[in-house]
Amino acid sequence: MTQCLYVVFSDNNSEWHNLRKIFSHEVLSNKNVDACMYFRRGEVRKTIKKNYSKIGSTIDISEIAFSTEANVLTSIVWENTSDLNAIGSYFGAEL
Structure with a gap:
């Protein structure tokens, strides 16, 4: 986890690269x-609908794009892909 913080907050040097x-x-x-295609495709279809x-x-458009991407990312991180019936209850819906 600390390595991830290094990518985000470190100086622009050879280690960062x-x-x-x-x-x-x-x-x-x-x-x-x-x-992750399943999540992207499903969320784009919901947004279009x-x-x-x-x-x-x-x-x-900017709000739609942001909320769609936020829902995709949260579903990738927090959804249980083994339970296909549970997909659709988004943590990111509150964003």
Whole structure:
């Protein structure tokens, strides 16, 4: 956990560049990103469905993008993927 803090709060030096490369390679790998596709696809579909009813009215794209991404991230971190019936109860809905 301390290594994660080093990536976020350390100075921009060679150690930071090495930690960032490791983070990018391990966390943001194609395998990990593809593994989260279910969450992204489901949340985007919910967002489209929710906003479809607002056709003709003004919407805030930045708010929609932020809340969609927040819901995706919280579902990836806190959802239990083995219980597909539980998916949809978002901790991030309060954001």
